Amino acid sequence: MASHTASQRYLSTRGGSYDLSFEEVVLKGLASDGGLFIPEEIPSLPSDWASKWQHLSFEDLAYEIFSLYISPSEIPSADLKDIIRRSYSTFRTKDVTPTITLDKEKNIHLLELFHGPTFAFKDVALQFLGNLFEYFLVRRNQGKTGRNREHLTVVGATSGDTGSAAIYGLRGKKDVSVFIMYPDGKVSPIQEAQMTTVMDANVHNLAVDGTFDDCQDFVKALFADPEINKTHRLAAVNSINWARILAQITYYFHAYFSLIRQSSFLPASTVRFVVPTGNFGDILAGYFAKRMGLPAEKLVIATNENDILHRFWQSGKYEKKPVHGSEAEGGIVEDGVKAHEDGVKETLSPAMDILVSSNFERLLWFLAHQIYSTTSDPVEKRRKTAGDHVRSWLNDLKSKGGFSVDAELLKAAQVDFESERVTDEQTLATIKEIFTTTSSLVSKGYILDPHSAIGLAATYRSTERSKPPTTHHISLATAHPAKFSNAVETALQGEKGYSWNEVLPVEMQGLEDKPRRVSHVKKSGGWQGVRTVVVAEVEAELQAAEKAAQQ
Numbered sequence: 366m367a368s369h370t371a372s373q374r375y376l377s378t379r380g381g382s383y384d385l386s387f388e389e390v391v392l393k394g395l396a397s398d399g400g401l402f403i404p405e406e407i408p409s410l411p412s413d414w415a416s417k418w419q420h421l422s423f424e425d426l427a428y429e430i431f432s433l434y435i436s437p438s439e440i441p442s443a444d445l446k447d448i449i450r451r452s453y454s455t456f457r458t459k460d461v462t463p464t465i466t467l468d469k470e471k472n473i474h475l476l477e478l479f480h481g482p483t484f485a486f487k488d489v490a491l492q493f494l495g496n497l498f499e500y501f502l503v504r505r506n507q508g509k510t511g512r513n514r515e516h517l518t519v520v521g522a523t524s525g526d527t528g529s530a531a532i533y534g535l536r537g538k539k540d541v542s543v544f545i546m547y548p549d550g551k552v553s554p555i556q557e558a559q560m561t562t563v564m565d566a567n568v569h570n571l572a573v574d575g576t577f578d579d580c581q582d583f584v585k586a587l588f589a590d591p592e593i594n595k596t597h598r599l600a601a602v603n604s605i606n607w608a609r610i611l612a613q614i615t616y617y618f619h620a621y622f623s624l625i626r627q628s629s630f631l632p633a634s635t636v637r638f639v640v641p642t643g644n645f646g647d648i649l650a651g652y653f654a655k656r657m658g659l660p661a662e663k664l665v666i667a668t669n670e671n672d673i674l675h676r677f678w679q680s681g682k683y684e685k686k687p688v689h690g691s692e693a694e695g696g697i698v699e700d701g702v703k704a705h706e707d708g709v710k711e712t713l714s715p716a717m718d719i720l721v722s723s724n725f726e727r728l729l730w731f732l733a734h735q736i737y738s739t740t741s742d743p744v745e746k747r748r749k750t751a752g753d754h755v756r757s758w759l760n761d762l763k764s765k766g767g768f769s770v771d772a773e774l775l776k777a778a779q780v781d782f783e784s785e786r787v788t789d790e791q792t793l794a795t796i797k798e799i800f801t802t803t804s805s806l807v808s809k810g811y812i813l814d815p816h817s818a819i820g821l822a823a824t825y826r827s828t829e830r831s832k833p834p835t836t837h838h839i840s841l842a843t844a845h846p847a848k849f850s851n852a853v854e855t856a857l858q859g860e861k862g863y864s865w866n867e868v869l870p871v872e873m874q875g876l877e878d879k880p881r882r883v884s885h886v887k888k889s890g891g892w893q894g895v896r897t898v899v900v901a902e903v904e905a906e907l908q909a910a911e912k913a914a915q916q
C-alpha cells in the first residue's frame with residue numbers, strides 16, 4: 366500500500382462524504398450521513414521505521430505517526446510538533462505512557478496509560494484534541510476581532526471519564542467553550558470533583574436532575590436543532606472523533622519499542638496486545654498500528670459483562686441484547702453509551718458499560734473493503750461497496766436491533782482479533798490476585814483499577830493459547846485505581862499491606878473540598894431549557910472576554 370503523506374484525505378464509513386481534509390473531519394466529528402470518518406488509505410510505515418523510530422521519545426514518535434495522516438500543507442511540521450509538545454507536557458511521567466513488567470515468568474507487561482491530568486487513558490487523546498481545536502480556531506480567526514471571531518461550542522454528556530478528560534483537554538483554550546452534562550448525584554464523587562473544580566471561564570458543568578440517558582438525549586437534541594446550529598458552531602469530543610483514534614496509535618508503537626529493548630525479547634518473539642474495551646476506540650488504534658505494519662500477532666478484546674463484541678467474535682452476530690429491544694444506539698455523545706437501563710448492565714467497570722460499540726463501524730468498513738471486492742476493482746467502486754455494506758448493517762442494527770455477517774467476514778475479523786469476556790467476580794479476583802502475587806516482587810503490591818483488571822484477566826487466558834516465553838503480552842492499563850474506590854476497596858479491604866490512603870495520589874487529595882462551579886438544569890425544562898443555559902453562558906463568557914480585551 367502506498368503512503369500518501371502529501372495528500373491524506375478522509376471519507377465516511379457510510380459512503381456519503383468524500384475527499385475531506387483532516388481539519389474538516391476533526392471539527393465535524395460525525396459525517397452528515399451518520400457515518401464515521403476514516404482515512405482513504407491506511408499509510409504503511411517507512412521501510413526504515415524499526416531502526417529509525419526505535420529510540421524516539423513519545424513526542425517524536427507521535428510526530429512521525431501523525432505526519433502519515435496529516436498533510437504538512439494542512440498543519441506545517443513546526444506547528445504539529447508544537448501541538449504535540451504542549452499536549453504531552455501535562456503528563457506526570459517523562460515517558461508519557463510507560464510500560465512496566467508485571468510478570469517476568471509469563472512475559473506480561475502493563476502499558477500504563479493513566480499518567481495524564483485526569484488519570485485515565487482518554488487524556489492521551491483529549492489533551493491533543495483540545496490543542497487541535499484551539500489551533501484550527503485561532504488560525505481561522507487571524508485578523509478577526511470581537512464577534513467576527515469563530516467560536517466553537519463543545520457539548521457532551523458523561524457518566525464519568527469522558528467529561529473530566531474533555532474538560533482538562535479544553536480548559537483555557539481560546540475561542541472554545543465546553544459544556545458537559547452529567548446526571549446529578551450519579552457520577553462518582555471523585556469524578557464529579559474533577560469536573561466541577563475546574564474554574565476556567567470556558568468550562569461549563571451542567572448537573573441535570575435526571576439520568577445519563579436524559580443528558581444524552583439533550584445533547585442529541587441540541588445537535589439536531591437548526592436554531593442553535595445557526596448561531597453556534599457545535600462540536601463533539603466523544604471517541605468517534607478521528608483525532609482521538611489517531612492520538613492513541615502512538616502508544617502501541619511506544620510500548621513495542623520499550624519491549625524489544627528488553628533482554629527477554631528475542632527476534633523470534635511475538636507480541637499480543639490486550640485491551641479493556643467499551644466503545645472500541647482504544648483497540649481500533651491498535652488495529653491501525655497493526656495495519657500500518659507494527660508486528661503485533663493479535664489484538665485481544667477484553668469486555669466486561671456488556672459483551673456485544675465478544676458475542677460477535679464468537680458468532681458473527683452483532684446484537685444489542687437477544688431479549689431486549691432497546692432502540693438506543695451507540696455513540697454520537699459519549700464513549701460507552703449507556704442507552705436504556707434494561708439493555709446495559711451496570712458493572713464495576715463503568716467506562717466499559719455499553720450496549721453497542723460505536724467505533725466498531727470503522728473496523729466493519731475495512732473488513733468489508735477487504736472481503737467484498739478485489740484489488741483490481743476501481744478504487745471508487747471498492748469504497749462504495751464497503752460503504753453500502755456498512756450502511757445496510759447499521760440500518761439493521763437500528764431497525765432490528767442487530768445484524769449478522771457471513772463466515773468469510775467473521776474469519777477475516779478473527780485474523781487480527783480474539784476476544785474474552787470477564788465478569789465482575791473475576792475482575793475483583795484479578796485485582797486481589799495481582800496485589801498479592803506482586804507484593805513479593807516489588808516493595809508494595811500492584812493495584813489495578815477494575816478496567817485494567819479486566820485486561821489482565823483476559824491476558825492470563827490468552828497466555829494459555831499463545832504461550833510464554835515465545836509470546837509477550839502487553840496489557841493496557843486504562844485508569845488509575847484511585848478513580849474507582851468501590852471496586853478496589855471491595856477487592857482489597859483487609860489484605861495485608863493494603864491501605865486506601867496510599868492509593869490516592871497527591872493530586873486528588875483534598876480535591877473534594879475545593880470550590881466548585883456548576884449550573885443546575887431541570888429535566889422538566891426539556892432540551893430547550895438546556896439551550897437557554899448554553900446560549901446565555903456562552904454570551905456571558907464572550908462579553909467578559911471582550912471587556913478584558915478592552916482594558
Ligand SMILES: *Cc1c(COP(=O)(O)O)cnc(C)c1O
Binds near residue numbers: 486643701844
Ligand atoms: C473509556 C474507557 C475504556 C474503554 O475504551 P474504549 O475506547 O471505549 O474501548 C476503558 N477503560 C477506561 C478506564 C476508560 O475510561
